[in-house]
Amino acid sequence: MSAIDTGMPAGPSLEARAAYLDAVLGSLPGLRLLTDEVDRESYRRDETAYLEPPLPIGVALPTATAEVAELVRLAAIHRVPVVPRGAGTGLSGGAAGVDGGLTIAFTRMDRILEIDRADLVVVTQPGVVNADLKKAVAAEGLFYAPDPASYEMCTIGGNLGTNAGGLCCVKYGVTRDSVIGLEIVTADGSVVRLGGRTVKDVAGYGLIPLIVGSQGTLAIVTEATLRLRPAPPPKATLIAFFAALDDAGRAVAAVIDAGVEPCTLELMDRTTIRAVDDIHHLGLDLDAAAMLLIESDLPGAAAGIALETAARACDGAGATTTIIATDPQEADWLRQGRRMAFNAMEQLGVARMEDVGVPRGRVPDLLREIERIASDQGLTIATFGHVGDGNLHPNIILDRDEPDGAAKLKRATDALCIAAIELGGTVTAEHGIGISRRDFLERQRGAGAVALMRAIKDALDPLGILNPGKVLSER
Ligand SMILES: Cc1cc2nc3c(=O)[nH]c(=O)nc-3n(C[C@H](O)[C@H](O)[C@H](O)COP(=O)(O)OP(=O)(O)OC[C@H]3O[C@@H](n4cnc5c(N)ncnc54)[C@H](O)[C@@H]3O)c2cc1C
Structure with missing residues (x-):
């Protein structure tokens, strides 16, 4: 079966790509950076096998927020797009490669930083697999609710990227309902903290719900504080x-x-x-x-x-x-x-x-x-x-x-x-618009709502380097 064209934007010049990779190697000599074609090939797609996205120019595997911030700061200088990626189990092309872009895979940022019983929160890096997080908190008699069917493969970062649902949303809600704090890297490479540990917090605009589900197009998540519950009885x-x-x-x-x-x-x-x-x-x-x-x-x-x-x-x-x-x-x-x-x-x-x-x-x-x-x-x-x-x-x-x-x-x-x-519904309840459903965003949401989304994207990512061509189509 022939692959479906992704209609993705053209990337930076060959010179800009090479200069970016050189700058990354110079600035982050300890970073694991995959540039072999065979290695890059395994990061081209997510689970949307029917799409044929571009091959990333490299795949970075950072271990710390500071490395992510530097990758994005340099990307802004060289106008090179970056694609955050978890386990690549996504079903909308969200983590698929973009032309001339660097994929930042979070598999090595996979530490659970803290489980706090008093505050009922877990603080985690984005590369932790959902099932591993569930297991770790269960050992403390606690429960992290969101459970996509892919929970043994997918990561918390990917779940935040898609606002993943799952089998127990009917009672416990979607990923967004369990997020109370985030550390993010913004499009200029700054590190910003959102929210915290308080269950109730209405100081300023709600930026966490905006970032969760934005499929890496508004910011990159480098740490999350997630809500826990006492473990429920067996089902x-x-x-x-x-x-x-x-x-x-x-x-x-x-x-x-x-x-x-x-x-x-x-x-x-x-x-x-x-x-x-x-x-x-x-x-x-x-x-x-x-x-x-x-x-x-x-x-x-x-x-x-x-x-x-x-x-x-x-x-x-x-x-x-x-x-x-x-x-x-x-x-x-x-x-x-x-x-x-x-x-x-x-x-x-x-x-x-x-x-x-x-x-x-x-x-x-x-x-x-x-x-x-x-x-x-x-x-x-x-x-x-x-x-x-x-x-x-x-x-x-x-x-x-x-x-x-x-x-x-x-x-x-x-x-x-x-x-x-x-029927008054949605074209995507939990997998995201990504590449696969871009054509239907305006039909479902209306031109006014999409114009607001574009204004937000322009404000948070003025150079358009964060996962371009995903969620919003190129103008
Ligand atoms: C068998 C199967 C069953 C599934 N069942 C469900 C289900 O029940 N419910 C459900 O919701 N989904 C389901 N999915 C889809 C998929 O598993 C989820 O969308 C999951 O959240 C993706 O996680 P991932 O780690 O694989 O992320 P990826 O596919 O790697 O990335 C997903 C999106 O998140 C972004 N992203 C990744 N990391 C970050 C980060 N650190 N910061 C910002 N953005 C980031 C990516 O750019 C991309 O847009 C299923 C998939 C499969 C294959």
Whole structure:
């Protein structure tokens, strides 16, 4: 399948690129800087395999904020773009290379600096893997909530870059809701601290929510202070199967309406159930059109009561089977199966994961729209996602040697984005605009809102060196 052009801006001259790399080597002799083509190649893309972004001119692996600041200060002098990067698991091209640009990979800034039980915060460098942070705070009896399905691979810096969601947002919110302090490097190489450790703080404009989710286009995060909670009790798990997608959609509304406050409310459709079961052999109902995974982390008997209420709501919406998992290991496998759904999709062919979101009440409409688009365009679209947030991931699956693949993908993703907007929703609930969805930003947000975004970008990055061509298209 041919790659999709990224429409990225042209980079600096060859002389400027060489002068920049020389300046970096001169000023930071201890820095690990990869310039071999083979090394750079592995930093060209994130998980958007369907894009063909430019190769970075180098990849810097700093270990300290001061090195990041110097890399950016020199980049401003030489007008060389810089791309911050975590683990490269992003699904919008955010960490993909830019023409003539240096990629700054944070994998070596991977220290947890402090866990403070009294203030209930963790202070961390951006390169720490989400699961490692969770494990470290869990050892202290504490809980860091945000849990993207990729949590065993993705980094805190990447999560801050995308404002990552995940499986427990339905109860605990997205990454932004857990951030109370940041250290950032701005576009001129200055180091600035935002926020602190106070739970409530309204001094001045809210810059943290602006930086979180800006995909490295407004500033680079070099340290974060994140909110913790006391560890919740182990989860209780329910699965419900449905003969029709529509029934599963109605069950979601019924569960919420019944007053259940799940910590996980996930959906998998028939193609996903079969692909996941094929790999993980979980004994799922392969004839079902949809499955819901519902969990509660309420204490003691309350979790069981919540799940029984949820099971009744599912039955009322037409569930064919509801099962409350009695074995924690079995529940773990089910959760892991859902987390690995995208990998299961990739076994079926080239998979492009979309990320549409709608108000919860419109979920059944969105599910119908996805089925209509698949049937109109003669495509396989496998859907799973965080249905409790109204956030679904339709995966368009194409044969690897599909001759007209790029055009088919574009038609299908355009149709999905338009459907989400028309249902009062969003073209991206958690993966970000990046490169993949730039064309729809103005259609969703409106010209006035995009003009404000451009004004902010111009104010914070007047030379346009921070991850250019991402989020906002070139004028
Ligand atoms: C199998 C799979 C499942 C996934 N499930 C989820 C999910 O449930 N929820 C979800 O939200 N996402 C999910 N994702 C997408 C992805 O994992 C998230 O977007 C994650 O936050 C990316 O983290 P990363 O470390 O890989 O960042 P990268 O992909 O390297 O970067 C992501 C963005 O953050 C920016 N960035 C990185 N570091 C910094 C920094 N220090 N300062 C400023 N900007 C920075 C980058 O420039 C880029 O724009 C999934 C991906 C896969 C492959």
